[in-house]
Amino acid sequence: METLTAALRSLLPHDSVITDPVRLRTYECDGLTYHRATPGVVVLPDTAEQVARVVRVCNDFGVPFVARGSGTGLSGGALPREDGVLIVTSKMRRILEIDLDNRRAVVEPGVTNLAITEAVRDRGYYYAPDPSSQQVCSIGGNVAENSGGAHCLKYGFTVNHVEACEIVTPNGDLVTLDRMDPGYDLLGAFVGSEGTLGIATKITVRLSRAPEAVTTVLAAFESIEQGGQAVSAIIGAGIVPAAIEMMDALAIEAAEAAVACRYPEGAGAVLIVELDGPQAEVERQFTQLTEICSGAFELRVAADAAERAAIWKGRKSAFAAVGRISPAYIVQDGVVPRTSLPGVLAAIDRLSQEHGIRVANVFHAGDGNLHPLVLFDDAEPGAGERAEVVSGAILDLCVEHGGSITGEHGVGVDKARYMPKMFSADDLDTMQLVRCAFDPRGLSNPGKVFPTPRLCGEVPGVRKGVHPLVESGKAEQL
Amino acid sequence: MGVTVRQADADDAVNGVPPRWVALPETVEEVSAVLRTCAERDLAVVPAGGGTKLHWGPPPERCDVLLDMCCMNAVLEHAAGDLVVRAQAGVTMDALAAALADKGQELALDPPFAEYTTVGGTLATATAGPRAFRYGTARDLLIGITVVLPDGTIAKSGGKVVKNVAGYDLGKLFTGSQGTLGVIAEATFRLHPLAADRRWLVAETEVSDDVLLRLAASQTEPSAVEIDCPDGKNTTVAVLVEGSAAEARAVALREVLGDGTVTAEAPEWWGLILRDEVLLEARFPPARTVEALAAAGEAGFSFRGSAAAGRAYLESRDDVPEDELAATVTRLRARLEALGGRVTVLATPYEGVDRWGQVSALPLMRRIKERFDPGRRMSPGRFVGGI
Numbered sequence: 001m002e003t004l005t006a007a008l009r010s011l012l013p014h015d016s017v018i019t020d021p022v023r024l025r026t027y028e029c030d031g032l033t034y035h036r037a038t039p040g041v042v043v044l045p046d047t048a049e050q051v052a053r054v055v056r057v058c059n060d061f062g063v064p065f066v067a068r069g070s071g072t073g074l075s076g077g078a079l080p081r082e083d084g085v086l087i088v089t090s091k092m093r094r095i096l097e098i099d100l101d102n103r104r105a106v107v108e109p110g111v112t113n114l115a116i117t118e119a120v121r122d123r124g125y126y127y128a129p130d131p132s133s134q135q136v137c138s139i140g141g142n143v144a145e146n147s148g149g150a151h152c153l154k155y156g157f158t159v160n161h162v163e164a165c166e167i168v169t170p171n172g173d174l175v176t177l178d179r180m181d182p183g184y185d186l187l188g189a190f191v192g193s194e195g196t197l198g199i200a201t202k203i204t205v206r207l208s209r210a211p212e213a214v215t216t217v218l219a220a221f222e223s224i225e226q227g228g229q230a231v232s233a234i235i236g237a238g239i240v241p242a243a244i245e246m247m248d249a250l251a252i253e254a255a256e257a258a259v260a261c262r263y264p265e266g267a268g269a270v271l272i273v274e275l276d277g278p279q280a281e282v283e284r285q286f287t288q289l290t291e292i293c294s295g296a297f298e299l300r301v302a303a304d305a306a307e308r309a310a311i312w313k314g315r316k317s318a319f320a321a322v323g324r325i326s327p328a329y330i331v332q333d334g335v336v337p338r339t340s341l342p343g344v345l346a347a348i349d350r351l352s353q354e355h356g357i358r359v360a361n362v363f364h365a366g367d368g369n370l371h372p373l374v375l376f377d378d379a380e381p382g383a384g385e386r387a388e389v390v391s392g393a394i395l396d397l398c399v400e401h402g403g404s405i406t407g408e409h410g411v412g413v414d415k416a417r418y419m420p421k422m423f424s425a426d427d428l429d430t431m432q433l434v435r436c437a438f439d440p441r442g443l444s445n446p447g448k449v450f451p452t453p454r455l456c457g458e459v460p461g462v463r464k465g466v467h468p469l470v471e472s473g474k475a476e477q478l
Numbered sequence: 479m480g481v482t483v484r485q486a487d488a489d490d491a492v493n494g495v496p497p498r499w500v501a502l503p504e505t506v507e508e509v510s511a512v513l514r515t516c517a518e519r520d521l522a523v524v525p526a527g528g529g530t531k532l533h534w535g536p537p538p539e540r541c542d543v544l545l546d547m548c549c550m551n552a553v554l555e556h557a558a559g560d561l562v563v564r565a566q567a568g569v570t571m572d573a574l575a576a577a578l579a580d581k582g583q584e585l586a587l588d589p590p591f592a593e594y595t596t597v598g599g600t601l602a603t604a605t606a607g608p609r610a611f612r613y614g615t616a617r618d619l620l621i622g623i624t625v626v627l628p629d630g631t632i633a634k635s636g637g638k639v640v641k642n643v644a645g646y647d648l649g650k651l652f653t654g655s656q657g658t659l660g661v662i663a664e665a666t667f668r669l670h671p672l673a674a675d676r677r678w679l680v681a682e683t684e685v686s687d688d689v690l691l692r693l694a695a696s697q698t699e700p701s702a703v704e705i706d707c708p709d710g711k712n713t714t715v716a717v718l719v720e721g722s723a724a725e726a727r728a729v730a731l732r733e734v735l736g737d738g739t740v741t742a743e744a745p746e747w748w749g750l751i752l753r754d755e756v757l758l759e760a761r762f763p764p765a766r767t768v769e770a771l772a773a774a775g776e777a778g779f780s781f782r783g784s785a786a787a788g789r790a791y792l793e794s795r796d797d798v799p800e801d802e803l804a805a806t807v808t809r810l811r812a813r814l815e816a817l818g819g820r821v822t823v824l825a826t827p828y829e830g831v832d833r834w835g836q837v838s839a840l841p842l843m844r845r846i847k848e849r850f851d852p853g854r855r856m857s858p859g860r861f862v863g864g865i
Contacts, residue, residue: 099763099765101687101691101763101764101765102763102764102765102788103695103764124695145643146643148641148643152640152641153640153641156614156618157641157643159618159647159650160614160618169842173841175838175839175842176838176839177838177839178838180761180819180820181820181837181838181839182820182822182834182835182837182862183654183834183837183839183840183843183861183862183863184651184654184655184659184843184846184862185604185617185650185651185653185654185655186651186839186842186843186846187650188617188647188649188650188651188653189646189647189648189650189651191647192643192646192647193646209695209697209699210697211697211699212697212698212699232559235559235561236559238582238671238672238674239671240670240671277699277721278697278698278699278721278722278723278727280722280723280726280727281699281721281722281723283722284674284722284723285722335639335641335642336639337557337559337560337562337638337639338559338560338561339557339559339560364641367639367640367641368560368639368640368641369641402637402638402639403637403639403642404637404639404641404642404643404644405644406642406643406644407639407641407642407643408641408643409643410643411643411644411645415644419644419645422637422644422645423634423635423644423645424633424634426631426632426633427633427634427635427645428645429631429633430625430627430631430633430635430648431633431635431645431646431648433846433849433850434646434648434651434846434849435646436849437842437845437846437848437849438842438845449645449646
């Protein structure tokens, strides 16, 4: 490690290489705090060329490296390696170019998600993907995790809004992946690869035109079932809202305790629906929505931006708010097909009762992305384990219903072991072909995404022998 | 059961290279069995859908088996409440659209040759239509895929939920891979409700970049802004508006364009490729549309495509000899690349024409190909850099 550090110091300014044990501790985890590891050394490069040089040094020494943006990830995707280098992009936060005519901005990876929107908002544009942490999370991290947010249902994910990335490949080459180029869609494969295929050093994002009209509605229902039925009816009516968010009674209680969001009293569920688009379209959809939500005991419509913010306040603060009603919690991130929501919510309720663990439900109802908050008291012996069991069982439910183990937080270290529940060995081996093409030595963020990394020298797949059809002579036509 | 295989005839040739056999699998397992057998005997395979673009791309270096996906033509699952459909690769785009329209939904892709082109072919060639401006291209609407690798391995990624970040997205990698990595067997897409109403604003008029940009950025939210210029001189602009009050919104757009007729019918050239013996795809920054249009016209090509999305098909108006076409493409490419654009030759009868131009990440692409198809049996030679 000492010779490695010396090599890094020869490449970077003195204050960009951190070895002081106390300062290293600052970087020991990302937003998922129960996985911790102190990085061997931390570097804060200022340019893409510096990132490339650092990666080349890591290759020379054969040590792993991990990239980190703002560290808001919730799956341990930026968990450092004690035997490796943590490459922090926080100094790379320049907006390099804004080109509204072509609806794009070119930014460095450390720029925050919201900063892009703030740079163009005055001129009627914004950057559409909006993770809840958008005030602090970095765009580089968003690219790594293919992060979503409330508006994904209508507007898509990071991968749909990234036009090009300059990356440093795991062997230290600086390469541009551009949607416009002919060839394989390596950009599509790179976005969401959780730092295992290299590090983005320059990102070209697509900017979206602000809609003509926005209407935000809060509907309060007596039960979560009624709320779920309303969601189905909205989609069934051919409405694709900009967002449909739902919170259950426990989540509302938490939000109320934390930020006094003043959601309707006694609600079993609240639904936040945001419609946007051309004025005429929003008006028609609003009329339909009012009819669909006729079973709601209260319907609030935001009259202005302040009221819209008030409606969103409770939802946006929900994760942090549960701290007010529970000493500890796990945020889960599973997805189910929207039509399975009622069944899955009922099953979560049963799990909760069976294990004596409270679960608060907050979710992106439109795309079936659940964020159950599994609450427990870490002072109570065995409670943490029971919460883990409930949390894992919820993921099993998601997979059983044809959903996914992660909708936006990523697999990281946290869910690597769940990957075989969703994918066969062949599926995972095939993904490894991509990994091995980019990173034959397995140095780029190792230990993430995949449960059992295989060596790239091993050839996956060819281990089946003769197909039964051929063996039996039935397929002997060639 | 067994895989149906027949002797190939001259009609089965892939850009002039005749295969020896045509295999007609009916299930994913049968695709796997065919590829495994081909792997054992080192036979080269070219997958084919409706065959509408089989003459695009360079001829394969070798071709023993044409894998005709026409029998895999089932819509497997239409979960209307989830706005999701799963279909076999051989379903034609028109057949899929008809099945979805029954429930008031659509896959918002409008590639050319929709009557014959298949789900698999559309993905493998990554063709896009006018509405890509609003809805994105095939890669943006694809949420899950099942592929068969050259050794017969069946692999899937993604799933049937829209929001999903578990694992690598093989769907992206296979979209536009031109049959060189394996066979696309099944695909799952996100859907959209069919628009309540639809209007086109059509005007035969000269355009400026400023007007085109104002159309694209209009808060009336057009789904497409298209230009047709068959002869290098006369341009027609057509703007599509979908949804409520489409008529009123189209009328509002006429204020921006300064001209035009609002109609419920698409112009007859809308989203079509009319002549593809020599066919180019131009990509360009939307703010440089007029220059791209002029460059295409001066080079002797028609221009039809999306001003807003910066993507157009260029068709050759005349039969030109090989040398001349090669030189023309080089000049046109240089001109568009200077604007930040690209020119790809999708189809040409000549081997002496550089189809791809510069490909920035070619070494990585070669490594991908080597991993997926070390035996070079899948459509060999048909893609960038001779992949």
